[in-house]
Amino acid sequence: MKMNGILFGTTDWSGVPKARHEGERGFAIWQTRHFGEVRVRMAEYSPGYLADHWCVKGHILLCLEGELATELADGRVFVLKPGMSYQVADDAEPHRSSTSGGAKLFIVD
Numbered sequence: 001m002k003m004n005g006i007l008f009g010t011t012d013w014s015g016v017p018k019a020r021h022e023g024e025r026g027f028a029i030w031q032t033r034h035f036g037e038v039r040v041r042m043a044e045y046s047p048g049y050l051a052d053h054w055c056v057k058g059h060i061l062l063c064l065e066g067e068l069a070t071e072l073a074d075g076r077v078f079v080l081k082p083g084m085s086y087q088v089a090d091d092a093e094p095h096r097s098s099t100s101g102g103a104k105l106f107i108v109d
Contacts, residue, residue: 006035013042024052025098041107049103051096058090059109066103070095 016031026049031042045068054073061068063080070086071077073094078086080103088095 003038004036006038011040016042022052023049025050039107039109041105041109043105043107045097045099045103045105047100047102050098054094054096056091056094057109058088058092059107060087061085061108062106064104064106066099066101068097068099068103068105070097 011033013031016033018029018031021028021030023045026046028046028049029044033040045066061080062085063082065082068080069077070080080086
């Protein structure tokens, strides 16, 4: 990811519109900003959420609240708690996330 042409700015997330995305179970609420080719999101996953697809997009993801389980296609599972993050490149390792009690995340991709 190359971050060019982005002027200094701040984001008041309370004013960013929310969009609902259904999962296989539960739902996610995304607040999304774009800065050139960089997408930045606040995402809240409902209790019981399970993604409806295996994702191959690269991300840097920080868990802010709750607990997030991320399963890789090879069967490994990683659990993030507040203050933990993961990173994965585009097309590197298919992954999908779930949460039993809900989670709030900050995601850059």
